[in-house]
Amino acid sequence: MSEKLAIEGGISLEGELSVQGSKNSALPILAAAAVTGGSSIIKKCPKLTDVDAAVRILEYLGCKAARTGDTLIVDSSGMCRSDIPKKLMHEMRSSIVFLGAILARFGNAVVSTPGGCEIGLRPIDIHLSALEALGAEITELHGRLYCSCRDGLRGTKITLSFPSVGATENIMLAAVTAKGTTTIINAAREPEIIDLASFLNGCGARISGSGEGTITIDGVQKLDNYEHTVIPDRIVASTYMAAAAVTGGRLKLDNVVVEHLYPVLSAYEKAGCLITPSHGSLEIKAPRRLGGIGAVRTMPYPGFPTDSQAAAMVMASLARGTSVIIENIFENRFKHVGELVRMGAKIMVENIVAVVEGVERLHGVEVEASDLRGGAALVLAGLAAEGETTVGGVHHIDRGCQSFENNLRLLGAKIKRS
Ligand code: EPZ
Numbered sequence: 001m002s003e004k005l006a007i008e009g010g011i012s013l014e015g016e017l018s019v020q021g022s023k024n025s026a027l028p029i030l031a032a033a034a035v036t037g038g039s040s041i042i043k044k045c046p047k048l049t050d051v052d053a054a055v056r057i058l059e060y061l062g063c064k065a066a067r068t069g070d071t072l073i074v075d076s077s078g079m080c081r082s083d084i085p086k087k088l089m090h091e092m093r094s095s096i097v098f099l100g101a102i103l104a105r106f107g108n109a110v111v112s113t114p115g116g117c118e119i120g121l122r123p124i125d126i127h128l129s130a131l132e133a134l135g136a137e138i139t140e141l142h143g144r145l146y147c148s149c150r151d152g153l154r155g156t157k158i159t160l161s162f163p164s165v166g167a168t169e170n171i172m173l174a175a176v177t178a179k180g181t182t183t184i185i186n187a188a189r190e191p192e193i194i195d196l197a198s199f200l201n202g203c204g205a206r207i208s209g210s211g212e213g214t215i216t217i218d219g220v221q222k223l224d225n226y227e228h229t230v231i232p233d234r235i236v237a238s239t240y241m242a243a244a245a246v247t248g249g250r251l252k253l254d255n256v257v258v259e260h261l262y263p264v265l266s267a268y269e270k271a272g273c274l275i276t277p278s279h280g281s282l283e284i285k286a287p288r289r290l291g292g293i294g295a296v297r298t299m300p301y302p303g304f305p306t307d308s309q310a311a312a313m314v315m316a317s318l319a320r321g322t323s324v325i326i327e328n329i330f331e332n333r334f335k336h337v338g339e340l341v342r343m344g345a346k347i348m349v350e351n352i353v354a355v356v357e358g359v360e361r362l363h364g365v366e367v368e369a370s371d372l373r374g375g376a377a378l379v380l381a382g383l384a385a386e387g388e389t390t391v392g393g394v395h396h397i398d399r400g401c402q403s404f405e406n407n408l409r410l411l412g413a414k415i416k417r418s
Helices: 021-036 049-061 086-090 095-105 125-133 163-173 191-202 235-245 258-270 306-317 336-342 372-384 396-397 403-411
Strands: 005-008 016-019 040-043 066-070 071-075 108-112 137-141 144-148 157-159 180-184 205-207 215-220 227-228 250-254 274-277 281-285 296-299 324-328 346-350 353-357 367-369 386-391 415-418
Touching: 005 372, 016 021, 016 108, 016 281, 016 403, 021 040, 021 049, 021 095, 021 163, 021 191, 021 235, 049 066, 049 086, 049 095, 066 125, 086 095, 095 125, 095 144, 095 372, 108 396, 125 137, 125 163, 157 306, 163 180, 163 191, 163 215, 191 205, 235 250, 235 258, 235 281, 235 306, 235 372, 258 274, 258 281, 258 306, 296 306, 296 372, 306 336, 306 346, 306 353, 306 372, 336 346, 336 367, 336 372, 367 372, 372 386, 372 396, 372 403, 372 415, 403 415
Parallel strands: 016 250, 040 227, 157 180, 296 324, 367 386
Antiparallel strands: 005 386, 005 415, 040 071, 066 071, 108 144, 137 144, 180 215, 205 215, 250 281, 274 281, 324 353, 346 353
8 A cells, every 4th residue: 555644734844955866867867878888877866766667677678777875877788678568668657768768779679658647648659750750660569669770760850849858858869879960859948858968978979959949969879988967856946945935934955956946936936935046055935924926837948847836836825815827738737636625725727727716724634646746745735734634645756756754854844654
């Protein structure tokens, strides 16, 4: 049975925390480690169940992985398989980035379609058509994708119909050792894309333009060993900031890249939080009562991140006045709403729009997490609520937040796992 977190709410969180490395950077970098055929030292690699799932894939493929503290060393010299069983593919949706990596390494791959998930259908059509443009022949049979490229991958111009993060990563991974030049137009601009490019370039790749709408990849023959430090997790940082905000607390966060947080800072400031950034850290001081966050629209970077939407909704739930949240990225990312309403929040959802009328207080009840960010948001609501909140489905939170309850406890929260 899944574990639960029991939270006694109503305590202002105060203190200092160092933010973990980014999950969404670490996962494609682990796939990239498979392309190198050598040894990759990955520092600040977060300890998460999703990272464990990626390691299981690497080991299945014949790579070796060893962790010491926050450092993961991957040796892909012994990689000998080009297939990933369905069970491993299904452990984590982003396993699909291994497709580009395996194709780059071996020129063929057999993987499963990752299927839909709790936040939406999440099709992979953009990934597949881009890999086909690079020369892969892909056949789907009973949910298995058989991919091969008889003449090797060849660079080309690929225009994405949407700046998909995962598709941009898959193309970068596949194109890095392809013949010729690949240009990605309408590429995702997320910081995690820049981090992947900086890892690959450190290994000897020739990628330019990451972080911009057009990325150019000049194929190289081989990649080398490299040591890389994963960027701080901007989503986890925004989650802890919201924890301080909803409890009327005060928090200093170390290991942050303040610019990566610009898309969320204006909403937090609008709510009345005082934010003092400095190099590599940031302080947040919450007002006695939060103000509304106005209208927040989730967008590809540098817009407001969909992954911070649920935490922002908890802030809006406790704020003065009415806020509006529009979820433009995933069609099913309001699953936390029902649970927040059971805690006393006043939220009305119509398709992709949530209208949140702030209430003075939430009250503790038993709630159930159904996805990672929504689950973390329920914990935030519990921290602010009167009485005890029990959050079930904690395995969702463990996918992306390292030592979540321990960190919250360090800030004064009364929270325990059972
Ligand atoms: C990444 O998912 C992140 N995951 C997500 O974080 C994040 O929410 C998302 O980017 C958006 O920022 C990782 O980095 C591991 P997309 P990804 O491809 O790559 C549609 C979290 O909680 N689409 O940019 O899957 C798709 O359905 C997770 O940490 C297609 O239609 O996101 C969605 O509506 C959740 N066809 C939109 O595009 C495709 O082929 C954005 O998806 C690909 C995507």
